Amino acid sequence: MLSSTRASAISLRPGRGTSYLRRSFRLLARIPGAWIGTAIVGLLVLMALFGPAAAPYDPYHISAADKLRPPSPAHWFGTDDLGRDLLSRVLTGARISLAVGVVVLVLAMVVGVGLGLIAGYWGGWMDEALMRTTDVFLAFPRLVLAIAIAATLGPGLSNSVLAIALSWWPWYTRLVRGQLLSLREQEYVLAAVSLGAGRPRILLQHLLPNVGTTVVVQASIDIGFAILATASLSFIGLGAQPPTPEWGAIIAQARSYMVDAWWYPTFPGTAIFLAVLGFNLLGNAVRDAFDPRLRAVM
Amino acid sequence: MTHGSSRSGISRRRFLETLGLGAAALGTGAAGMSELLRVGRAAAAAAGPDTLVVAQDTSVQTLDPQIVYDNTVRITRGIYEGLVTLSGNSAQIVPRLATSWQASPDAKVWTFKLRSGVKFHDGTDFTSEAVKSTVERLIKINRGMGYAYHGVVDTIDTPDPLTVRFNLTGPDAAFAAKTAAVSGALMVSPAAVTAHASGTDMGQGWLASNAAGTGPYMLQSYDKGAGQIVLSAFPGYWGGWQGKHVKQVIFKITPEASTQRLMLEQQDADVLTIVAPDLIDALAKESGIKVASFPTQRIFYIAMHSQRDPLKDVKIRQALSYAFDYDGAKSLIFNGNLEPLYGPLPQSDPAHLQETDKPYTFNLAKAKQLLSESSHPNGGFTLSLFLFQGDPTYEKAAEILQAQLKQLNINVDIQTMTSSVLLGKAGKPETAPDLLPIRNYPDYADPSSMLDATFGRDGWGTAGWNFSFYANDQVEALMKQANQITDQGKRLQLFQQAQKIVVNEAGAIFIGTLINRVPMRSNVQGYSFNPYLGNTFDLYAISKS
């Protein structure tokens, strides 16, 4: 991680930047995971943007006649126990999942990176206090903390989004602070300080961009896991409430019918799998493309 | 940088050989294991013809017979017995621990003659003293069925060990029916209660996980962690053990319906207690399994909070009653297995209403019209709905209503909770939800039981079962009148009049009368169901062929 930020630090100096970036993208293109990941994420974004409009049926429309129908030309993903079209519900769920994933990460990053920057740059008692707090949050297994907070706030999608974000931010604080600590001692920073640059300026101009790369890479991998965490909370009854077609909530309802209606849990389950996989592949590929050690190998 | 195969010491050939050997070993192992596993599974299934495994749907809070009021009564009725019981599937009262009974002409004094030679599981004798102490205990604790005796029974006399006399505060024609109720006055050994009383708890602490009854089965073990209760035959049972009876009953607490379904298929359970119509229908198609069907006294409805805005407005309640898709619900939720319900009393009750008495059908236009005449002409409000966890019938009814109300610009906010918590909140008008999908069945075999409990002022919340918090003076007057006369024909007329008022005022959304469908293994014999005895079935009558 350190080396990659050193590399990216170099990249942000004028003149050298573009060729480095172009090289990175070419490397990225050589990693098979990058293509698959981009394709999946791209598909997900499309589903999120146009899915609900493209859905063949109203995802909330109950129909007694169409109860638990297997996949057919009329219903590509089959129907659920209330006769609702599962394709439409999964498509609507894509929008929910992507939105949730992004919101969780944005919240976590705003809080986590913000606090990490403060801790890493100011040092002293502020750093100590923030790190102790981060340690306390990190002492919890992540999902345990999310469940405890979500149970306290009550069921509901927004509550679980908040709960997951609150269990996620410390990772970014730790990440950012660690990077900052090492970067602080870098020559060019010391040079800037000696030239009289104020703290905020150093922070924004020199440190933030370098840290930014790592954070963005981590966040892109994490979106998938945030989606997974939301689905998990919905599965145990804390997240989305009926009739919201969140993927995890659909699987929870599908459990009773899975023996006779294999399609009911399978399509939302596969959707979650693909979404997480997509972000994982893409994020990992980006990380690999920027890691100098592997670049040397390739 | 190369790490080609020439570098690593293991040659390709050797590697492939090892792989091949490994695969062969794995294959044989898997085949062997599969056999071993199959043997193991069969062993599980061969719990024996003398053991009945029941997959129980609700968890046990306590085994105290004077407190149990939920489905745990299936278990307690195997351990404890009452003075009388109901025969077959009718409301006919027959002897149990009492051999005969008689009421004074003014129905204020009831005398029961008791069976001799009955012993409790702890070896003590069953006498009139046990009856007195049990009923007094029930009144004192005042939970569950306590309401039927509290304030009703004045004093209890025990002139001799085999005679007990109840002196009531007022005439009660239904007293014998009350003693035949599914729970409440199930006789518990006074010696056990005294021996294990802790402070003033009257043995509640001990009886939560122990038992001392007169019934055919004793409590052998109660494993809270594994969620398992084992009953075994009581050798000294007064009824004897001639004929065919299971000697051991295991209740395995399994709230998840699909798990119960798989258990029945895998022969890990013999009888299920699930309600999910889709799963039951799927099981009905499988070999080795049969589904027994019984009519019930259970009504399925959605209570509407009539003491709180906006449902306080009759027009809105009527609008909701027109906004519910009754036929859709019958097919979606119950796959067509539902009897009609035209009012508070079920189809099988002598006082039930006719189709013409219930104006409500699925008619969104009518609903909109009524809404426009109400205090919220454009809708625009949100109603809270509580859902009992784990029951798909309630969940679907809720979602059906939610979807239709959306068309009226009314939002429904659904919250799922466990039964005990939900009842706690729904018990008080301030914390109860606006809408509550729920069931009810009569505590005892008389129309007054259900009507009083569900729509009477005295039955608000968990004092009875009135989650609509409905109260109407005319209805109260009619019911009071009916309870005071003995002419059955006249009584039925009064009950019908009362029901018509409730229906016109849309006290609840009446969806249907339930049919009890019980999935069990084909070799289970003797399963019987009495609609007046709640969700229980007679364990003693069961045998496996």
Next chain:
Amino acid sequence: MAAYALRRLALLPPLLVGVSLLLFILTHIVPADPAKLIAGEHADLEEVAAVRHAFGLDRPLPEQYLLYLEKLAHGDLGVSMLTNAPVLGDLLQYFPATIELAASAMLLTVVLGVPLGILSAVRRGSAIDLVAQVLSMSGLSFPIFFFGILLQLVFVRALGWFPLTGRLDIIAVAPPHVTGLYLVDSVLARNLADLRSAALHLVLPGLTLALTSLAPIVRITRSTMLEALSQDYIRTAWAKGLVSQRVFVHHALRNALIPVVTVLGLYTSGLLGGVFLVELIFDWPGVGLYSVNAITAFDYSAIMGTSLLLTLTFVLINLSVDLLYAVIDPRIRY
């Protein structure tokens, strides 16, 4: 080494205090009135007020926190509304099942993941490597609650190889309680039937729980193994024939395993979080299921108690891993 251990241990109490503070804050955001919850559904206003006073709920927050800490020190985690029993007692009853499940998952992770990672590294670029990488990436992305359901459908319903739910067959009687871990207790009681039953019941839930940690273990083992294999001095020694292939692999392994140990500690987080989902699906009577049931019952004492217990476990495991790491790696001198 001792100094390192002591320093790590010294960090423990303030951390635990912090954890308890966080949980305390959570219980006070709860929308419901705790006094009403404790007093019960039948209580009237007076009784609720009495309960409020008795439990110190009418005192200022800092004072309440101190009371709460005091109770924690005495093991008083409150009373569960569902079971009407002290939460601590419930947790102690259900915890062994969770330990057994988590330990099995951990074992499966190591037994399946490490060899796969090593194989992948040794046969780098081969089909096996690709398959291992694809499988591990997929495993990491696969929702475990969906996986558990699939396993049930395939291995229970279709094949009938494994039992569906629970820790033992229904008719089996649990071995006499010594540790609460059925595998151990049945061995101690020399009860082979129970041992087999318990083991069979552990397979599917264990596999499901192991799924998320399997992938990282494979990847980390692979990458550290690759790194170790590429180290110059080893390669030179081997090229020169000074070191046999066995020693080569053995040395690489040693170096590769050190980070694996640390990572295992980290991935216990995923394991402990996963118990909620796995215990729910397999009806496994552990603290995860206990807590999930508590959620729909708004039983905050039970939920917080479980969170505290699982966090404590996680903290202790991390501590042990840190100490173990110091022991394994002779290069570490703290």
